[in-house]
Amino acid sequence: NPEIYHEFTVQEKTVTRLCKSHKIITVNGQFPGPTLDVRNGDAVTVKVTNKARYNVTIHWHGLRMMQNPWADGPEFVTQCPIRPGGSYTYRFVIQDQEGTLWWHAHSRWIRATVYGALVIRPKLGVSYPFPKPKLELPILLGEWWNRDIISVLQQALFSGAAPNISDALTINGQPGDLLKCSKQGTIRYSVNPGDSILLRVINAALNQQLFFTVANHKLTVVATDAVYTKPFTTNVIMVGPGQTTDVLLTADQKPGRYYMAARAYATAQNAPFDNTTTTAILEYKSATSQPILPPLPAFNDTNTVTAFSNQLKSPGKVDVPTKIDESLLFVVGFGFFNCSPGPRCQGPNNTRFGASMNNVSFVLPSTVSLLQAYTNKVPNVYTTDFPPTPPVKFDYTGNVPRGLWQPVRGTKLYNLKFGDNVQIVLQDTSIFSTEDHPVHLHGYHFYVVGQGFGNFNPSSDPARFNLIDPPQRNTIDVPVGGWAAIRFVADNPGVWLMHCHIDTHLAWGFAMAFIVGNGVGPSQTLLPAPVDLPPC
């Protein structure tokens, strides 16, 4: 396997956006960070050195890291953080994956500015399942804050009144023409008439689901989360935090300038959201006209989102597990903790906001990682009694009684046997507010076999599952006030986090983790811990 070596230096840098300058955390002084450009089969080594004032880890979002959770990156899950002055070398092999993923910090909210594209090309001599595009552009959608991100996080943890809203959405780190002081920096892509272009769209935003479109041009979806899809054409896509969508576009319009634009899809009732529109410019060479702005769906246009996700399919028949060994129902949503009146208790009736899965609000350990606790048998770090179904059954999307609003805090994991066929139904709740949730599973791709609105009905909904050609993803957007069903084979041993990729919800406890045991023989066994794993 070809060897790829990179050095990532995590360092502070003063960056100016929206007429304001402040120090942000970057990789190699770049914002967004460097693109990791690799091929399927490559052995990759990235030495990360932390020269910033905050702890950091790097997660390679969507890479399966077979037998190798040591390189996965979530802080206190698979490793302890790289402290200021420390370093850690991530070593991993790209195994049977092609397409667009991304990397990001996985330590508190440092990922707000510490992220970049991870482009996996086919092996040498292997081509894409579509004609080779003339141009390939990573499009990283993100958010910009005028304030230090850790202070924004503190606010998110305590406030109920006004959740942290970013000051602008961004494309490749730039707010674009419609935001103040931003014209100079707007990203421009110059194309020749007739060019075919692959846009690798990545939602790196902390808290915003995003619509994305390009004025006057059709988008042909060819992959999501680094898995090819059956191509289909659309005007607009919706990308949740953590998700990627590859689209092909042909520069077949009147030579001119066209905006690509992204704006929030927001479903939480009465909650403010970033309502800015971020833009970049697709400009045909030598065109001088004013750029054309595309229409975007309304912020709450769930119909467009549903129609889009219903079109996602695998290119042909796929091997969906049919005999299920573990059938899990995870009820997800909000809750409130009692707290004594004070600035930390800004939820209704002097409560503190929380989020949970099956009523457990997840707490990370702080002195050892879960993976090290598991492999070294460290007692009293976690329990394995995460409930496979909700401890209390109720009308999840109905009028939920107040008594059910109080989750319990815990570090609860769930054991899976190697090779188990797993089905998880993720069910949104209307506790406080219904909202769609982009739920990400580390270490796996899963088949999205079904989704719907209201409460999942175990006697009628499975009959409608797509067991022929469902799409594969690593992050599923659970519909607002609805459910999504996923299936996968537990064939990757280790400790793997599952969580909402909206960081406010993650900070509030919307997470759990699986322990997947070893199988038989060396190809099904967890690799030993690297010697330079950061000390806890």
Ligand code: C2O
């Ligand atoms: Cu993209 Cu746990 O993260």
